[in-house]
Amino acid sequence: MSSRLSVAxxxxxxxxxxxxxxxxxxxxxxxxVVIDSYSHDYTAKIAHSLGARVISNKFLGHxxxxxxxxxxxxxxxxxxLDADEAIDETLKQEIITIKKQDSFAPAYNTxxxxxxxxxxxxxxxxxxxxxxxxxDSRKGQWGGMNPHDKFTLANASDEIITLxxxxxxxxxxxxxxHQQRAxxxxxxxxxxxxxxxxxxxxxxxxxxxxxxxxxxYILKLGFLDGKMGFIIAAITAKEVYIKYRKLYQMQ
Numbered sequence: 001m002s003s004r005l006s007v008a009x010x011x012x013x014x015x016x017x018x019x020x021x022x023x024x025x026x027x028x029x030x031x032x033v034v035i036d037s038y039s040h041d042y043t044a045k046i047a048h049s050l051g052a053r054v055i056s057n058k059f060l061g062h063x064x065x066x067x068x069x070x071x072x073x074x075x076x077x078x079x080x081l082d083a084d085e086a087i088d089e090t091l092k093q094e095i096i097t098i099k100k101q102d103s104f105a106p107a108y109n110t111x112x113x114x115x116x117x118x119x120x121x122x123x124x125x126x127x128x129x130x131x132x133x134x135x136d137s138r139k140g141q142w143g144g145m146n147p148h149d150k151f152t153l154a155n156a157s158d159e160i161i162t163l164x165x166x167x168x169x170x171x172x173x174x175x176x177x178h179q180q181r182a183x184x185x186x187x188x189x190x191x192x193x194x195x196x197x198x199x200x201x202x203x204x205x206x207x208x209x210x211x212x213x214x215x216x217y218i219l220k221l222g223f224l225d226g227k228m229g230f231i232i233a234a235i236t237a238k239e240v241y242i243k244y245r246k247l248y249q250m251q
Contacts, residue, residue: 008081
């Protein structure tokens, strides 16, 4: 007896990405559900035209939206993707093999390959970007800290299998888009930190960004990606600066 697969995607104004995402899984998905946060563009229309079920839901946070998406899937074997992601052919074949089996593991890990302004990034903090995106939805839920969500198994000892292939991620099309998103994410993170009682200081405001830049650009060899490697490390460091500055102001 084979297993059936649900694919869950959350969206907001993703008309330039959503078709690529859905097309990459149409061959293997038995159910595709798009949870849309009331997009102003043609995201919902495109998704519907490609056979996805589209459900509108108010966005309360990345974690909350992705957990809501789980409740809307038809089958327990769930592949979760962001709209700016797609799976490659190798990962597709791995999932087909899993579906043919009588049972499946609690969770599967796969590497994510990031494209930045048209360049595939091979070093820095984005190298070996492992993600838990295929799992038995009865075994856990989304957690972490907004906006950086992660799927967490209820039983930490449950088996996690590493798959071949990649999730392809078109992260940002322009540097300006990255800068705007980084500033937004920094504010979301600061609010989340504040709710958890975490504190900032003048030391953290200046030391944490410097450490992040040195780690990503030098220690993790981000400089090997050339100009883009420098820009990614610089914007990421600024995001850390904004986060701790905002948290300090909130205190």
